[in-house]
Structure formats: C-alpha cells, structure tokens
Amino acid sequence: MTSTTPDTTSGGTSGLDWAKERGMGALAEKMGIEWVEFSVERSVATMPVEGNTQPVGLLHGGAYVVLGESLGSMAANLYAGPGRLAVGIDINATHTRSATSGVVTGVCTPIHLGRSLTVHEIAVTDEQGRRCSTIRITNMIKDAPTS
Numbered sequence: 013m014t015s016t017t018p019d020t021t022s023g024g025t026s027g028l029d030w031a032k033e034r035g036m037g038a039l040a041e042k043m044g045i046e047w048v049e050f051s052v053e054r055s056v057a058t059m060p061v062e063g064n065t066q067p068v069g070l071l072h073g074g075a076y077v078v079l080g081e082s083l084g085s086m087a088a089n090l091y092a093g094p095g096r097l098a099v100g101i102d103i104n105a106t107h108t109r110s111a112t113s114g115v116v117t118g119v120c121t122p123i124h125l126g127r128s129l130t131v132h133e134i135a136v137t138d139e140q141g142r143r144c145s146t147i148r149i150t151n152m153i154k155d156a157p158t159s
Contacts (some may be wrong), residue, residue, distance in 0.1 A: 026050075027050040027051040027052070027055075027090060028047060028049060028050040028051075030050070030090065031047050031050040031055075031086055031090070032047055034086070034089075036082050036086065037082070039078060040078060040079075040082045043059055043063070043064055043075060043078055043079075044059055044060045044063060044064070045057050045058070045059045045078070045079055045082055046058050046059075048117070050086070050087075050090070051090070052087065052090055052091045052122070052125070053121070053122070054119065054120065054121055055083050055086065055087045055119075055120040056083075056117060056118065056119050056120070057079065057082065057083055057117070057118050058115045058116065058117050058118075059075065059079045059115065059116050059118070060114075060115050061111050061112060061113050061114055061115065061116065062113070065112075069112055070110040070111070070112055071110065071111040071112070071116065071144070073105065073107050073145075076105055076107060076116075076136050076144065076145040076147065077103060077105050077147060079116070079118045079134070079136060079147075080103065080105060080118060080120075080134035080136065080145070080147030080149060081100060081103055081147070081149055083118050083120035083132070083134050084100070084103075084120055084130075084132035084134055084147070084149035084151065085098060085099075085100055085149065085151060087120050087122065087130075087132055088130040088132065088149075088151035088153070089151075091122070091125055091130055091153075092130075092153045095155065095156055096153050096154065096155060096156055097153070097154055097155070097156040097157070098130060098151040098152070098153050099151060099152055099154065100149055100150070100151050101150050101151065101152045102149070102150040103147065103148070103149045103150075104147070104148055105145055105146065105147045105148075106145065106146050107144065107145045108143055108144065108145065108146070109138065109142055109143065109144040109145075110144065111138045111144050114138065114139040115139060116136050116137065116138055116139075116144060117136065117137055118134045118135070118136045118147075119134065119135050119136075119137075120132050120133070120134045121133055123148070126153075127153070128152060128153050128154075129150060129151065129152055129153065130150070130151045130153065131148065131149070131150050131151075132148070132149050132151075133146065133147070133148050134146070134147040134148075134149070
C-alpha cells in the first residue's frame with residue numbers, strides 16, 4: 013500500500029493507478045466495487061446490485077453508503093497528499109430510488125477542499141441514469157502516523 017499521491021505532471025502514476033494500487037479495503041472488495049475513474053476533481057466507481065441486497069431484493073441502503081464512503085475517503089486521501097491522511101468524520105445519505113438489478117455507479121465530486129477538511133458529494137445512479145442515492149462525506153485531514 014502506498015501513501016504517496018500520483019505524479020501526473022511528469023508522466024508518472026495516474027490517479028486511477030494510484031487508487032488501484034492502494035486498494036479499497038476488504039469490505040469494498042467483497043462488495044464488488046470497481047474503480048472507473050479517479051482524480052481529485054472526479055472519481056467514479058461501480059458496484060453490482062447482486063450480492064448487496066436486502067432480503068426483499070433491493071440494494072441495501074448501507075451498500076450505497078459503503079460505495080459513497082469508499083469514493084469520498086479515497087478522493088480526500090488523494091487530495092491530502094504525501095504524509096497526510098484523510099479520515100471520515102461525518103457521512104449522510106438520502107435514498108431516492110431503489111436499484112434491484114444490474115450495476116450502480118457512484119460519481120464523487122468535491123464540494124469543499126480545505127487545509128483540514130474536505131466535503132464530497134457522491135451521486136449514485138442505476139443503469140438507466142436515475143439517481144438512487146445522494147451521499148455526503150466530510151473528511152478531516154491530519155498528519156499520517158509515522159511507522
């Protein structure tokens with residue numbers, strides 16, 4: 013696992029390569045979340061509905077939140093830069109539609125990128141482009157622990 017940000021200015025690692033190398037963590041991997049696009053300005057990932065449903069066949073509300081937190085926290089860590097760490101301090105979600113099949117897509121964009129706090133909005137849509145959930149996450153940026 014790397015804690016450095018990508019060097020996109022000199023032909024180095026892209027944001028997407030950085031995110032894939034760092035990984036999303038065991039929970040996101042078990043849920044089938046996959047990166048599509050990754051930068052400070054916009055991050056996109058997909059997640060299958062199958063395997064992440066409630067007993068009645070709807071995508072579980074917590075699954076939306078896992079997708080949102082994975083996107084928002086990783087984007088905040090990319091923004092934080094080397095030697096810094098972003099940790100979630102608040103998250104909320106409003107579910108407006110239920111996905112029952114296929115894949116949902118989360119698109120994460122920053123609302124605020126500050127010195128010590130970031131706020132991101134994640135819009136999760138179904139395969140027809142209909143918004144299913146809106147997640148907002150606030151991350152605190154602090155110095156990374158030394159080994």
